[in-house]
Amino acid sequence: MIDPLYVASGFGVGLLVxxxxxxxxxxxxxxxxxxxxxxxxxxxxxDLLYAAVTKTGGSVVHGWSRSVxxxxxxxxxxxxxxxxxxxxxxxxxLDLKSDSERNLVNLVLCFALLLTATSLIFRKSIMExxxxxxxxxxxxxTAIATVxxxxxxxxxxxxxxxxxxxxxxxxxxxxxxxxxxxxxxxxDIAHAVPLTLVAGIGHWALGDVDWALMGVLxxxxxxxxxxxxxxxxxxxxxxxxxxxxxxxxVVAGKIIFAELNLSSVIVTALAWTH
Numbered sequence: 001m002i003d004p005l006y007v008a009s010g011f012g013v014g015l016l017v018x019x020x021x022x023x024x025x026x027x028x029x030x031x032x033x034x035x036x037x038x039x040x041x042x043x044x045x046x047d048l049l050y051a052a053v054t055k056t057g058g059s060v061v062h063g064w065s066r067s068v069x070x071x072x073x074x075x076x077x078x079x080x081x082x083x084x085x086x087x088x089x090x091x092x093x094l095d096l097k098s099d100s101e102r103n104l105v106n107l108v109l110c111f112a113l114l115l116t117a118t119s120l121i122f123r124k125s126i127m128e129x130x131x132x133x134x135x136x137x138x139x140x141x142t143a144i145a146t147v148x149x150x151x152x153x154x155x156x157x158x159x160x161x162x163x164x165x166x167x168x169x170x171x172x173x174x175x176x177x178x179x180x181x182x183x184x185x186x187x188d189i190a191h192a193v194p195l196t197l198v199a200g201i202g203h204w205a206l207g208d209v210d211w212a213l214m215g216v217l218x219x220x221x222x223x224x225x226x227x228x229x230x231x232x233x234x235x236x237x238x239x240x241x242x243x244x245x246x247x248x249x250v251v252a253g254k255i256i257f258a259e260l261n262l263s264s265v266i267v268t269a270l271a272w273t274h
Contacts, residue, residue, distance in 0.1 A: 003216065009035070010217035014224025016244065017054070026116050026244075028217070029109060029161045030251040034258070038210070040105035045203025046210045047161040050217055052197040054225060059193050062186030069179055069187045072172060075143055076191040079150025080157070081198055087158040088202035105159060106259050112162035113252040119170040120245040127173060134174050142175050149175070150191075158199040164192040 013028045028050065032043035062068050119126070137145070149171045156163040168188040176184065203209055 006036070006213065006216040007220035010220025011224040012220075013217075014054070014221030015228040017221075017225055017228060026113060026162050026165065026248055027251075030113070030255060032213075033106075033109075034251070034254055038213070039208075040102050040109065041203070041206075041208040042210055044105060044109075044159070044161045045200060045206070045208030046214050046217075048157070048196045048200035048203055049209060050214050050221070051161065051164075052193055052200050053214075053218060054221055055189050055192045055196065057222075057225070059186075059190045062182075062189055065182075065186070067180075067182045067186035068190045069176065069183050070190075071143075072146055072176055072179075072187045073191045075146035076150035076153070076168070076187075077194055079147040079152075080154030080191070080195045081150075083151040083154030084158040084195060084199045084202065087155045088199065088206070091159070092206060103259065106255050108156065109160040109162060110252045110255050110259075112156050112160040112167075113248045113255075115156075116162060116166045117245040117248040117252070119166045120241045120248075123166075123170050123173070123241070126170065130174055131177050134177065137175075145175055154195060154199075157195055158202065161196075161199070164188070164195060168192070 009028075009031055013031065016027060029040075029043045029047045032038040032047065033040050038046070059068075149168075153163055153168055156167075165188065168191065169184055172179075172184045172188055173181075176187075179187075200209070
């Protein structure tokens, strides 16, 4: 039987993704962990393949509209795809136990959420401070910086499923200041598709994907994205970005609090056994 709460969650996240262009992994993964009690690794793996499906539609639309800067996409992918494969290989070789894996994913997830929130809130001031300096970079330096950004995003997304949206957009705005915003967003979405697909397949190979859950979430999110995209022009972008950033900070705080609480329980239990 289909749980309407999962469908509603998918719709809510899809709505925000459609309205802001970010928030898929940033909201869906913590939602699965905190609200539904899904294991962090399973939440990440499921969310990555969920993102690959939902962002493919957006990528096709942007490609059709010619609002994708393919050189930037290829440079990002040259860094992110190998980094993703290497990160997943390391996770497989480490063969982390359940608690260790949970702690690692939650720690990286909190970092990624706070990084995303920072890029959403301070994007304008970051742009004003560094954009003029970065405009003077030559093509080769820009290309190398883009590949390095891809490496960071590949590792971050593979562990936490967060970071490809707001962080990717902010860096692309800095490195490619002459491109229009629609092309920046389109390029970020186009890059997210192969990255989330490769990372998602890697997590599937590790046994960290719940296919039934992903199907239910997609039932809600696909209509949500359509409604959100239609509503995007009716709500001020600044209000949306700040509201989303505040939600991410609260979510990161809840995960950190839960981690600290769990750690204290484990320490107390160990003390009692001795």
